[in-house]
Amino acid sequence: MVADAEVDPVSKSPRPPAKSRGGTDTRIMRAALEILRVHGPHRVTVEAVAALSGVAKTTIYRRYANREEILDAALDSQSVTPCVPDGLCVYDRMKWTLEQVRRALASDMGLGSVGAALTDEDPDFTESFREIINARSDVVAGVLRAAVDAGAVRSDLDIDTAVSMLVGSYLGAYLRHGEVSESWADGVVHAMCPELEPEAPER
Structure with a gap:
């Protein structure tokens, strides 16, 4: 077929420099994630990723056999569990961890x-998504447990329920207002765990 004659076999194509390949991979993943976050997994296709990234479909197929592999790679890129920075007080640790949930959602x-x-x-996507959110x-749960152990939060706190309420508050704010303010994490921690808020320095 004529179409087949126009496509160079992979074995005869010169291997791009590492920097070029890395840039191409980044463009593919950025496009896949953008489609995923806006439209959901069903819209992540090779054609859509090619159109948004500007990377040719033949180039994408050299890296991924199908849309499922692209989607799996996009999910894998988000599966790293964040590490809480050192030196934060309990209140700021809670805010930081909630910001990680905010970023995910x-x-x-x-x-x-x-x-x-x-x-x-x-x-399959739902299971992968839950794994990322749960990670x-x-x-957040670890920070709350540490706060309980330190006596900063009451000892009978139901950690699992508290985490669900903290995460769910983001979706609640979005459903009610159509957007979530930058002060969301601070407001949530202040409302649910006011005892964690640092005292204002004396003048």
């Missing part, structure tokens, strides 16, 4: 992913 995975998980349109939620 708002920019890393996006509300398109949230919608897909809520409708369970793709069970970041576990960091």
